[in-house]
Amino acid sequence: MPEESTWRSVFRNDLFKGKVALVSGGGTGIGKSIVIELASLGATVVISSRNEEKCHKAADELNALGFSGKVAAGPSTNIRKEEDIQKLISHVVERYGALDILVNNAGGQFISDSADISKRGFQAVVETNLQGTFLMCREAFNQYMRDNGGSIVNITIGNRNGMPGMMHSAAARAGVENMTASLCVEWIESKVRINCVRPGIIFTESGFENYGPAGEYFLEKIVPSLPAKRLGSAEEVSSAVVWLLCEGAGYVTGSVICVDGGGSYVALPLVEIEDKTNLPTYGYLPMKAKL
Ligand SMILES: CCC/C=C/C(=O)SCCNC(=O)CCNC(=O)[C@H](O)C(C)(C)COP(=O)([O-])OP(=O)([O-])OC[C@H]1O[C@@H](n2cnc3c(N)ncnc32)[C@H](O)[C@@H]1OP(=O)([O-])[O-]
Numbered sequence: 001m002p003e004e005s006t007w008r009s010v011f012r013n014d015l016f017k018g019k020v021a022l023v024s025g026g027g028t029g030i031g032k033s034i035v036i037e038l039a040s041l042g043a044t045v046v047i048s049s050r051n052e053e054k055c056h057k058a059a060d061e062l063n064a065l066g067f068s069g070k071v072a073a074g075p076s077t078n079i080r081k082e083e084d085i086q087k088l089i090s091h092v093v094e095r096y097g098a099l100d101i102l103v104n105n106a107g108g109q110f111i112s113d114s115a116d117i118s119k120r121g122f123q124a125v126v127e128t129n130l131q132g133t134f135l136m137c138r139e140a141f142n143q144y145m146r147d148n149g150g151s152i153v154n155i156t157i158g159n160r161n162g163m164p165g166m167m168h169s170a171a172a173r174a175g176v177e178n179m180t181a182s183l184c185v186e187w188i189e190s191k192v193r194i195n196c197v198r199p200g201i202i203f204t205e206s207g208f209e210n211y212g213p214a215g216e217y218f219l220e221k222i223v224p225s226l227p228a229k230r231l232g233s234a235e236e237v238s239s240a241v242v243w244l245l246c247e248g249a250g251y252v253t254g255s256v257i258c259v260d261g262g263g264s265y266v267a268l269p270l271v272e273i274e275d276k277t278n279l280p281t282y283g284y285l286p287m288k289a290k291l
C-alpha cells in the first residue's frame with residue numbers, strides 16, 4: 001500500500017500475490033477502490049472502460065502513489081460490444097499470462113419514469129449491465145478460467161424491491177444475480193467461483209456527477225430513509241469484493257452480498273407517490289383506517 005495513504009485493507013498484504021486481476025470500470029469510483037485494494041494486496045490489476053485516457057490517468061496516479069507498475073490500463077472497451085470484450089480478455093491473457101480474478105464493475109443507467117423509457121434506452125441499459133456482464137464472464141471462462149480456475153465478482157444494484165425510477169437497471173442486475181446462480185453450477189468443475197456484491201447507495205463523485213441535480217435529491221430524500229442514515233463508502237464495497245475473491249471464501253459461490261446498511265429492507269423513495277388513497281378498495285368490510 002502507498003505510504004502516503006492512511007487507508008489500509010483489513011486483509012493480509014500478500015493475499016493476492018502473483019495473481020492477475022481485471023476490473024471493468026476500474027478507473028473511477030467503486031471500481032478504483034477495488035483496484036487499489038487488490039493492488040495493495042499484491043495483485044497485478046488491469047483496468048478497462050470506454051474512456052482509455054481516464055484509465056491511463058488512474059493507472060499512472062496509482063503507480064505514482066506507490067504501486068509501481070502493478071496497475072495497468074487495458075485497451076478501450078465498451079462492454080456493449082462483443083469484439084471489444086474478446087480483445088480485452090485476450091490482451092490480459094497474452095500480456096500477463098493469466099486472468100485469475102475478474103470484477104465486473106462497469107455499468108450504469110439513467111433515472112427515468114418507466115413510462116418514458118424508449119426501447120433503445122431500455123436496450124442500452126440491459127446491454128450494458130446484463131449482456132455486457134455475461135460476455136465478460138463468458139470470455140474470461142473460455143479464454144482462461146475453464147482450464148485454470150478463477151474467481152469472479154459481479155457488481156449489481158439494490159433490486160430486492162425493484163427500483164422505481166431505475167426499473168431497467170434493477171431488472172438487468174436481477175438478471176445478473178440469476179445468471180450468477182446458473183454459472184456457479186456450470187463452472188464449478190473448472191474451480192471457478194462466481195458471486196455478486198450488491199451495493200446500496202455509495203458515495204462516489206463520478207457516480208453522482210452522472211445524475212446531476214438528481215444526485216442531490218438522493219442525498220436529501222433517500223439518506224433519511226436508510227436504516228444506517230448515511231451513504232456507504234467505496235471501501236466498504238471493495239472489502240466485500242476482496243473477501244469473495246480470496247481463498248477464505250472457497251466454499252462461497254452463487255451468493256449475493258448486500259453492502260447497503262440494511263437498505264434492502266426498506267423502500268427507497270426514488271419516486272414520489274401522491275399522499276392519497278391510490279387503489280380502490282374491494283371487499284365486504286371497509287378498511288376503516290383508509291376511509
Ligand atoms: C440507487 C442506485 C444508485 C446507483 C448509482 C450508480 O449506478 S452510479 C453509476 C453511474 N454511472 C453511469 O451510469 C455511467 C454509465 N451509464 C451510461 O453510459 C448510460 O446511462 C447508458 C447505459 C444509458 C448508455 O448511454 P449512451 O448515451 O451511451 O446510450 P446510447 O447512445 O446507446 O443511447 C441509447 C438510448 O438511451 C437513451 N438515453 C441515454 N441516456 C438517457 C437519459 N439520461 N435519459 C433518457 N434516455 C436516455 C437515449 O436517448 C437512447 O434512446 P433513443 O433516444 O434513441 O430512443
Ligand SMILES: NC(=O)C1=CN([C@@H]2O[C@H](COP(=O)(O)OP(=O)(O)OC[C@H]3O[C@@H](n4cnc5c(N)ncnc54)[C@H](OP(=O)(O)O)[C@@H]3O)[C@@H](O)[C@H]2O)C=CC1
Nearest residue numbers: 025028029030049050051078079106107201202204206207
Ligand atoms: N454509486 C452507487 O451508489 C452504486 C453504484 N452501483 C454500481 O457500481 C458500479 C460502479 O459505479 P460507481 O463507481 O458509483 O460509478 P462510476 O460512474 O464511477 O462507474 C461506472 C464505471 O463503468 C464504466 N462504464 C460504464 N459503461 C461502460 C461500458 N458500456 N463499457 C465499459 N465501461 C463502462 C465507466 O467508465 P467509462 O465511462 O470510461 O466507460 C465507469 O468507470 C456501477 O455498475 C454502478 O451501477 C451499484 C449500486 C450503487
